[in-house]
Amino acid sequence: MSNIAGKAYAMNVVTPIKWYRAWINRLIFWAGGLPFFSSHLKGLTTLSLIHYARWALVSPRQFPRLDESQPKETIKYTYMFFFSNFNGSWNQYVDSFHMAIPAGLDLFWHKNIKYPNSIPLQPFHSYINHNQIWTNHYYNAYPLATSNDIKAAIAVKKKLKKFIELNNFDSPELFQKEYNKLLNDVQEHLNLMEPTPIVSLSAEAVEKRRTADHHRFRNRAASSS
Amino acid sequence: MTVSLELHDIQGNVVKGYGRQHFSFARYILFAIHDERAGRKFIRNILPLITTATPWKTCDNDSGGVPKPEATTNIAFTYHGLKCLGLPESSLHSFPTDFSDGMRARRDILGDHGKSAPENWDPVWNHPDKKVAILVSINGQSTVAIENRYKEIQKILEGVKSGMEQLCGHRGESGAEDLPYQEASAIFNEQGDPTPKEHFGYTDGISNPFFKGTGKNPNLVIGSGKPSRDNPEGWAPIEPGEFLLGYRDESQETPKAPTPPLLAKNGTFMVYRKLHQNVNSFDTYLSNQSTKHPEFNEEEIAAKFAGRWRNGAPITRFPTEEEADNFVKSVKETKKALDNAKDAIELEEAELLYSVLLSQYSAFNYDEDLDGSRCPVGAHIRRCNPRGSLEYGTKAYATPGALTNRRRLLRRGLPYGDSSDRSRDDGNHGIIFMTLGASISRQFEFVQQQWINYGNDFKAANEKDPLLGNHGVDKLGRGNGKMLFQKNKGSDESPYFCSHIPRFVDMHGGEYFFLPSITALHFIGRGTVDGT
Numbered sequence: 001m002s003n004i005a006g007k008a009y010a011m012n013v014v015t016p017i018k019w020y021r022a023w024i025n026r027l028i029f030w031a032g033g034l035p036f037f038s039s040h041l042k043g044l045t046t047l048s049l050i051h052y053a054r055w056a057l058v059s060p061r062q063f064p065r066l067d068e069s070q071p072k073e074t075i076k077y078t079y080m081f082f083f084s085n086f087n088g089s090w091n092q093y094v095d096s097f098h099m100a101i102p103a104g105l106d107l108f109w110h111k112n113i114k115y116p117n118s119i120p121l122q123p124f125h126s127y128i129n130h131n132q133i134w135t136n137h138y139y140n141a142y143p144l145a146t147s148n149d150i151k152a153a154i155a156v157k158k159k160l161k162k163f164i165e166l167n168n169f170d171s172p173e174l175f176q177k178e179y180n181k182l183l184n185d186v187q188e189h190l191n192l193m194e195p196t197p198i199v200s201l202s203a204e205a206v207e208k209r210r211t212a213d214h215h216r217f218r219n220r221a222a223s224s225s
Numbered sequence: 226m227t228v229s230l231e232l233h234d235i236q237g238n239v240v241k242g243y244g245r246q247h248f249s250f251a252r253y254i255l256f257a258i259h260d261e262r263a264g265r266k267f268i269r270n271i272l273p274l275i276t277t278a279t280p281w282k283t284c285d286n287d288s289g290g291v292p293k294p295e296a297t298t299n300i301a302f303t304y305h306g307l308k309c310l311g312l313p314e315s316s317l318h319s320f321p322t323d324f325s326d327g328m329r330a331r332r333d334i335l336g337d338h339g340k341s342a343p344e345n346w347d348p349v350w351n352h353p354d355k356k357v358a359i360l361v362s363i364n365g366q367s368t369v370a371i372e373n374r375y376k377e378i379q380k381i382l383e384g385v386k387s388g389m390e391q392l393c394g395h396r397g398e399s400g401a402e403d404l405p406y407q408e409a410s411a412i413f414n415e416q417g418d419p420t421p422k423e424h425f426g427y428t429d430g431i432s433n434p435f436f437k438g439t440g441k442n443p444n445l446v447i448g449s450g451k452p453s454r455d456n457p458e459g460w461a462p463i464e465p466g467e468f469l470l471g472y473r474d475e476s477q478e479t480p481k482a483p484t485p486p487l488l489a490k491n492g493t494f495m496v497y498r499k500l501h502q503n504v505n506s507f508d509t510y511l512s513n514q515s516t517k518h519p520e521f522n523e524e525e526i527a528a529k530f531a532g533r534w535r536n537g538a539p540i541t542r543f544p545t546e547e548e549a550d551n552f553v554k555s556v557k558e559t560k561k562a563l564d565n566a567k568d569a570i571e572l573e574e575a576e577l578l579y580s581v582l583l584s585q586y587s588a589f590n591y592d593e594d595l596d597g598s599r600c601p602v603g604a605h606i607r608r609c610n611p612r613g614s615l616e617y618g619t620k621a622y623a624t625p626g627a628l629t630n631r632r633r634l635l636r637r638g639l640p641y642g643d644s645s646d647r648s649r650d651d652g653n654h655g656i657i658f659m660t661l662g663a664s665i666s667r668q669f670e671f672v673q674q675q676w677i678n679y680g681n682d683f684k685a686a687n688e689k690d691p692l693l694g695n696h697g698v699d700k701l702g703r704g705n706g707k708m709l710f711q712k713n714k715g716s717d718e719s720p721y722f723c724s725h726i727p728r729f730v731d732m733h734g735g736e737y738f739f740l741p742s743i744t745a746l747h748f749i750g751r752g753t754v755d756g757t
């Protein structure tokens with residue numbers, strides 16, 4: 001039970017809305033995709049700690065049953081599912097959202113049951129805490145990479161490829177000049193990736209136990225083979 | 226909205242930077258408590274000496290305030306200390322975990338490893354059966370004033386016999402291991418005058434957050450408040466709840482605080498760290514790097530590391546050494562003109578010019594320098610206070626300081642020791658770094674972990690603060706710190722690379738403290754704190 005894998009944190013929040021109000025939220029999400037509104041949501045893309053964030057509405061009829069044998073439930077509410085993967089700690093993320101795009105948050109969670117608004121912070125913290133669903137299993141293929149690192153790597157790769165294809169280096173001087181230009185072009189992307197700083201003392205303790213278990217497992221596997 | 230702080234109830238070091246007000250000397254004393262009643266008696270007896278934030282009388286203004294003392298005294302408690310003093314469990318449990326854990330337990334967050342690990346701290350922090358409970362700090366205008374105040378405190382201590390103990394074990398000059406207190410002071414020049422320098426040669430103590438209710442000159446808000454699009458100057462004062470419990474903070478609520486509320490109000494948290502400076506490594510690095518890669522000279526590399534020239538001029542505003550020197554020269558000349566003004570008109574002119582010049586030390590942001598071509602994105606002051614630059618010029622947040630307003634640090638403290646022998650790293654020289662704020666984890670720990678020892682918020686992956694980062698060593702024993710000096714974006718200049726940066730600063734001991742109000746001190750002293 002941990003929401004953390006490498007530098008990423010997985011957050012899942014599920015909140016109820018009265019079903020007869022949910023059309024307003026659908027309208028808000030639809031409008032969010034329009035150029036006029038999306039410029040108001042620039043904060044979401046500028047907050048560079050976010051891998052992605054997604055909101056989805058599920059009405060009572062849309063809830064799946066695993067199998068015909070699963071009894072039907074009477075579901076009273078429409079639910080809003082919020083999923084996000086980000087870099088850093090829960091506090092860092094929630095607090096950044098609350099300071100950077102409070103109006104955007106209030107729109108997305110418009111009329112969700114007991115939503116307290118994103119300002120002040122302590123009631124907002126309690127609301128998210130109360131409605132957060134813990135992650136059972138979370139896999140991260142690139143535990144050292146933050147969302148910034150991925151974007152940087154893509155940019156460097158693209159520019160490097162172009163540089164190689166350019167290939168008109170008639171003299172060392174010309175090469176030097178073009179190479180300096182390339183370095184300048186990628187200067188904000190040249191970084192070193194290393195393991196994450198610890199997210200919290202408890203997350204660190206979990207990580208240590210996991211590594212120890214992993215070693216024990218490997219040793220056992222080695223000795224039995 | 227104007228806010229008035231209850232200055233008479235707030236300890237003086239929250240609002241006043243003593244160092245900037247001619248208090249060039251300090252002494253920090255640590256105590257253990259063996260007996261609850263003795264501890265409480267000590268507090269009751271030292272209370273009349275505690276300096277509050279009540280303004281000091283100035284010579285040309287006798288309308289209010291108290292006379293400026295020769296020496297000040299302040300008192301703060303560790304979590305262990307509050308326990309020893311018999312605070313009820315309900316109050317103890319209401320303190321935040323960062324504080325109750327203490328600095329030692331949080332070392333993995335702070336990056337205090339290797340030479341900086343708690344085992345290697347000054348012995349005073351490592352007494353197995355005598356844990357630090359109380360910190361008393363004295364700041365003085367002279368060594369005599371310090372010594373006199375110290376004696377008064379010794380008398381109070383004698384009054385509680387064996388119930389309390391002053392802890393020895395501060396390291397000092399010539400290998401001393403067991404000093405009874407930590408001495409600190411400004412660094413003095415050859416004429417014997419105090420300077421604002423620290424041991425790497427930088428002018429320090431320039432920038433500090435400007436918050437509501439302190440009664441300071443409102444013009445100082447520019448560059449020291451929070452960046453704001455609503456104010457014509459571009460800056461607004463910070464809410465006091467960022468630095469004091471019981472007041473509104475930047476999230477428009479009163480900060481989380483221990484109970485009962487009277488225990489918390491007008492109090493705050495304080496971080497104490499003795500930071501040793503490896504002066505030889507620093508000088509050597511500058512000299513080697515500038516020899517091997519002479520595009521920048523030593524002064525320029527030093528300036529790019531800090532974000533300020535060693536004379537204090539901010540590099541984003543004064544990008545060349547010449548501009549920085551001229552700026553500081555005109556500050557000095559104006560000061561001279563001010564001192565020698567012959568009549569009221571000359572005085573007024575000089576005063577105006579002087580205040581305009583002084584403001585330029587702090588009145589800047591990085592809006593015109595987003596690419597970091599003047600002040601590198603990873604420079605010490607840009608990391609520790611990005612001044613709205615984490616919005617990356619997009620105007621995308623509700624306020625440009627969205628990611629920084631809740632991470633501001635009120636810095637106090639002074640250098641210690643002597644670094645005139647630059648041929649070695651060991652010895653006794655560094656900074657007693659103290660920072661105050663309403664939340665240790667949100668402010669100090671965040672800055673230390675995310676902005677000093679990591680770089681993702683600056684899109685710099687794991688790159689660390691060049692001056693403060695806990696750089697490791699590579700297989701050949703060289704430092705493995707790195708930094709990149711950005712160039713004008715879109716030009717054909719290559720950025721400048723600094724590699725093999727060694728660790729310039731080691732941690733030699735510290736703790737988290739609670740700095741209560743005068744009211745709370747009364748209750749703690751009498752043993753009448755009750756949250757029910």
Ligand code: HEM
Binds near residue numbers: 428658
């Ligand atoms: C030996 C240790 C240190 C040295 C030599 C040092 C040096 C400096 C210098 C030269 C300045 C510029 C002067 C000024 O603006 O006042 C500065 C500013 C600052 N430092 Fe440090 N520092 C040290 C430790 C720290 C630590 C541990 C932190 C935080 C955890 C920190 C946070 C800051 C902040 C917040 C500023 C003001 C930035 C601004 O508002 O523009 N410093 N430091």
